[in-house]
Amino acid sequence: MKLKLPNPGLEDRIPSHEDLERMETEEAGDRPQWDNKAQYLLTCVGFCVGLGNVWRFPYLCQSHGGGAFMIPFLILLVLEGIPLLHLEFAIGQRLRKGSVGVWRSINPYLTGVGIASMLVSCFVGLYYNTIMAWIMWYLFNSFQNPLPWSQCPLNANKTGYVEECSRSSTVDYFWYRETLNTSTAIDDAGGLQWWVVLSLVAAWTLLYVCCIRGIETTGKAVYVTSTLPYLVLTIFLIRGLTLKGSIDGIKFLFTPDVNELINPSTWLDAGAQVFYSFSLAFGGLISFSSYNSVHNNCEQDAVLISIINGCTSVYSATVIYSIIGFRATEKYDDCMGGNILKLMNAFNYPENNITQSNYDQVLTHLNHTNPDIIQGLHLQTCDLQTFLSQGVEGTGLAFIVFTEAIIKMPVSPLWSVLFFVMLFCLGLSTMFGNIEGLISPLMDLKVLPRSWPKEVISGMTCAISLAFGLIFALRSGNYWLALFDNFAGSIPLLVIGFFEMIAVVYIYGIDRFNKDLEFMIGHKPNIFWQATWRVISPVIMIFILIFYFVTQITKKFTYLVWDEEAESFPTLAERSYPSWIYVIIFILAGVPSLAIPFFALYKLIQRKCCKKKDYVDNTVDTISAKIQMNDKIKF
């Protein structure tokens, strides 16, 4: 397919191969550089490997047929993830700019793509760091024994536990009441929760200290934040495998159900997971690879990072489910123990007469002889499978299910600290990429005065983001976060990803791109890359985008609330969104997506009305034009 859209003036906007060679040898000091390859790889791995690997992938795996989910996941990883990743790395390394600069160089009409990336990085960064703040709050609270979420507080007259806590559970109460102090609806804003504000401040200042000088400081921080999670996962795996019931959890996770492969939503979820898990279309990866040397082998990097990301997902799923298996077994044992105790007390059997193995026999026997007494006991049904499949995705996994498992382990504070440190490192390294995807375009767009040092720019970004992030410290903050998560970090990214592919393959030109890659890494990309870049990946992206859009539109427009008065308490109740939410959703999802055509139009109008000043565009190609004249030169 030799389709290429006309793109005049491309040569003038991008550095030629000779320029690149010269920049390489002359050591132009304006652009920051990686100290070594390891820093670059660790930063990219850190950006890609995030909280989604720990709390989204295991849930998808288990709910879409366990081991069978690996098939669509791996197929889409190879056909969609790796090509897109390679594309972003290569284009950043070639054009040596942040996301706005790259797309503007390719064609000024495409500036919107970069701006959309920046907006998405901004929105996602806002809510992502709030999750960091919650993680820090739990981390701060882990330095005590017993852990605060292991006990219910007493009520006012000290006769029993607080009703909300006894009706649900200690971990639920700590999360919904003592951490979030959640209200019952998104329009019921409540006030700012001072402890959440403090945690937000801690999260943003910690992020600031790591990003203060751009990759100079983040490059050092990633040595810890990208490697520590793997260490902690291994510790948890060893601990988990020694706990009772962990093997049941792992079996539950990986038991294949081949029928799920026919279900289109399995493929859709796999594709979306691959796309979001690689942190594509944020612009951060483009920026990171623009700091590389020109002849860095980006093809190898892309494949390596994809493999690491995939393996990390599977590894963390194993660890998570071993712990979930333990928790489910504990709950099952508690449930059965309760039933057995009731039977023993009612019929005065000696202890250890009824065990889990003969429970069913004894129950049926007693049901025949004394059915009325059995009725009056209100025995609970205990099913291990139900416990294994309980609400295990997103914040619910980390802050409710996993914390519950932790309090059942001996030496709980240690495991709690380790777990939240791991989550924090995972999230922090992703935030580095987010901030990079936000600050680089700002500098490319030249909206900020050149004289401001990097420290001030990062400081201002963090401060303004903190101010906007205070919305998540309200009582309804959790609902706002779910809204942001659903709409800001989903459709716009797919749209941007699709336009990125089209831009590079058809506007920049796949021929030119191939030649660039040959120049950079020494050989032309093979047929696999050609096929995926030109046809397969864009088609997959369009499919995912359309299906995603359709499912979002047809889904009921509701959200889940924690409402003590609701009938379904302690299960979350469904409530429909108020009508003004549509405006917010339009801002979150519509504005970045529409930024692409909007800026194209804007540039068109700019060109048309400034046609008379066309001569301005002809720059003089002399030395005097290239050297900036300023007062410092004394002749």
Next chain:
Amino acid sequence: MLERIFIFLFLPSVLAAQLCKPDAPEGFKVRLSIKTALQDEAYEWDGNERFLFQATLAFAMSRHTRQEFNVSNILVCDETPRVSFWFVVTSPDDPSQLINRGKVEAAVRMSRNRINSAFLLSDETLEFVGILPTLAAPVEPASPPWLIVFGVVMGLVGAGIVFLLVSTVLQKRRKKNQEGDEGDDDEEARVKTAENGCRSDGIYNTSFSEDEPNTQM
């Protein structure tokens, strides 16, 4: 005469049988879960254990009411293999009178700890049905520990920020002093110096910009 002797002999046990029975008005049901609590070190419930129970309860009653209670004042009946039984407390002055349920409850509450320890059990495994254990107040430390950790973390972060900012400022000052020392050499060095001086702002590469260049056509 003989009938009277018989009546006197059997009266206590008959009375006892009448006073202590399941669902007795002033009685309590007790349930022990010895195997659950002690697993391998569990002891068998026999006459000696029952005697110990009577003794500890007599101790509890004496302690609470300041009357002297004897082992014979605690009547135990309806033992089951579960290890559960009913007991009632009779007054030391009149063996046919039962002590009020409320008083017994108060006495048990007061000495619950001692009764539990006598049997190596706890509030859950030695159950007095109807007497709820006083809830242990959740452990609440004087100052919330999370604030302490927060303070430590913020202190470190603040120190880090200050250190990095100060080092940047010092670096800039050092560079400025260096430039001031470098004399006016040939033009190229001057040009390079100027470009080096702009390093922190970035070299403004005019061929890529869309703004008006220095030299206009």
